[in-house]
Amino acid sequence: QPTTVQEQTIPLAMGSGEAGEAARFIDLMVSSQTGSGKTAAFLLPVLHTLLKQQATAESEERAEHERAVAEATAKGEVLPKRKRKDPTSSRNFKAATPGALILCPTRELAQQVAHDAIGLVQHCRGLRIANVVGGMPYQLQIAKLQNADLVVATPGRLLDLQRSMQIKLDKVQFLVVDEADRMLDLGFADDLAEVNQLTIERKQTMMFSATIAPRIQQLAARVMRQPQKLQIDSPQEKHANIKQVLFWADNPQHKRKLLDHWLRDTTINQAIVFASTQIECDGLANDLQQAGFDAVALHGALNQGLRNRRLMALRNGQVQVLVATDVAARGIDVPTITHVFNYGLPMKAEDYTHRIGRTGRAGRDGLAVTFAEPRDRRKIFDIEAFTRQPFKAEVVPGMEPQQRAPQGGRGDFGGGGGRGREYAPRDRKFAGGGQRSGGSGGGFNAPRDDRGGFEQRRGNEGFAPRKPGFGDFGNRTTTESFAGRHGDSFGQRNDFAPRGDFAARKPAFDKPARPGNGGKVFVPRDAAKKRAFKPGN
Incomplete structure (x- = not known):
């Protein structure tokens, strides 16, 4: 029909x-x-x-x-x-x-x-x-x-x-x-x-x-x-003949055990295991071969002749498990494929529908199994949003995940759309009475004298003078400018002179300081060797 x-x-x-x-x-x-x-x-x-x-x-x-x-x-x-011409000539x-x-x-x-x-x-x-x-x-x-x-x-x-x-x-x-x-x-x-x-x-x-x-x-x-x-029908429509299940795994080792458990199901005729990368595809195929499965890898890095031979072996029933990247998500029509496993999730949600479409061809029944770790939750939510149907999460007895399975939406995990978080109402306008934590609020329309946003910064002092040393930037000529800066922690340092008067500084390296007008005086190293100039000499 x-x-x-x-x-x-x-x-x-x-x-x-x-x-x-x-x-x-x-x-x-x-x-x-x-x-x-x-x-x-x-x-x-x-x-x-x-x-x-x-x-x-x-x-x-x-x-x-x-x-x-x-x-x-x-x-x-x-x-x-x-006249019949020879086309080979x-x-x-x-x-x-x-x-x-x-x-x-x-x-x-x-x-x-x-x-x-x-x-x-x-x-x-x-x-x-x-x-x-x-x-x-x-x-x-x-x-x-x-x-x-x-x-x-x-x-x-x-x-x-x-x-x-x-x-x-x-x-x-x-x-x-x-x-x-x-x-x-x-x-x-x-x-x-x-x-x-x-x-x-x-x-x-x-x-x-x-x-x-x-x-x-x-x-x-x-x-x-x-x-x-x-x-005719959109990809959001449900695949009525394909059962879709989801299994959460704690880590890659747990996911690998779940895949091994499923591949030993006797109802599997032939299966496709989708991986995310070519390296993951080759590694998974080698692991399955060592585990006793008739598995081969298929990805874009293989030459076309080898890809053709492996696809022919799949169609002839010589291969039970085909481990492939998304290169095989379209174009493979093998009626004997009964299971599809999403070991690595696709980068785009629409590729998921093409992956699971390798089974259940022409109205036949099929099963699509998806393995996901907590870090894959966003991809799972994207697939659910694209297909407009939630996954049915299941567990294998004796292989239950230890971590809490993500549920609901992205916001439940604090990283998606923020729908699971509840924030206190904020006034995003620059004017009004929105009260922010840690300040007195008031926005920018409050009078300048009434703003208290910086007054309560530290010990109800804000940017007020912490110590007398910073009390008055315009009157640093006092000898107390740096004397009390650190309080009693380091003792009273009375050897600092005001910055504006360099003549009263402490002599450096036991050299006499010349009186000046507030500027630095540099004494040459060979000052003692040179004779002072005197008129008439």
Whole structure:
């Protein structure tokens, strides 16, 4: 049975028009959650149109050949033969001119879409599908591009081949951008703009995304013409067939024990464990292998050949646990995946929905388990706010966390939005009677003589004279200026003279001080050697 997104998208994606007229196509912008059947929603109408065009072209070619044969027979000439060129010969090489182009943000997603497309047309003759992704040999992909009708590609490698004149995009009629939000996250906005200019003569553009955010609408305004929006189901809608549970852990060791406990569940067929970083991914995969699990790692630092082999092993059932980063959060469609474990939480809340979407595909039941430490509470609250549904926290008997589990909202822990704290009401205006702790209040509109904000600073003295030494800055000529500064702590120091009279200072280094007018007098070291100047000498 077709899914909701397929029922609403396919009729609109099909061209409309009367018999004998060119079909008219409309641009579509579709938002649907992961695992809802979006791939078939855009593959079926595109493949149907390509097959129809191919059948029309073949019938016209056949009619032209029959007409040429009839003319040759009437004239008694040699019957013409159809020329079949060897596409592998370098003399017959020509750049690929596909009729449809599908852009995907990641290699795994592009390979999955190409695999699904090949499965849909495996019984149709003459329709060629090529997959162009990075990390694969150029010559192999160039050979696959020959006579390709549909190309599924990542933007980087596609533009590389286009700049080297291995593929021409001016004949593209249908452009599909899958996972447009992820495309922007990976920085492909400029590449999309370039592809848009290269395929400016296309008939239809379809864009699929998990959300129709403002940035997606801005992208659609650049590459689409009056698109029709379809909001099938938002990512905030609950995954009814996926059970989501949360386990709080005290530390990484506790979290590792919880994961080991869950992986030994006999109901697990295959599982994906998501890690936050590539280093964590490799380390966790090695630990699981040493623990006896059939586990492999998958992340962006691996070469494409190794990534393909590990994904193939997962699909063939040779791998039980796939430890991956967010590179595998989209594009993996394996029906036997029953569990998804969020060992490391995603950086963005929307990636959580794509992670758990690896299980429960096509209406099947699935289980998504999330492990979090108290330091991860903000990410948990962000996920709850994005999905609009709270987590159901559970505990494993005998492995209960010792720390108090965060509950409620961010404010309960004093670091989020402040909703859990209760502050005394404050008057944030500069005028009025707001009474602040430690001062007399009054704001800045109070009379200057009545302000007491600094009067109670220390011992009800504030900045009043602490001791007689600072009592009067203008009358420092008294001999008591520094005498009583420290009180009785250091005794009475009467050897200080007023700062203004340098003549009365204590002689330094037993040298006689010259009378002066209040300035310093420096005596040269060789003063005793020089004779004083006397007139007449």
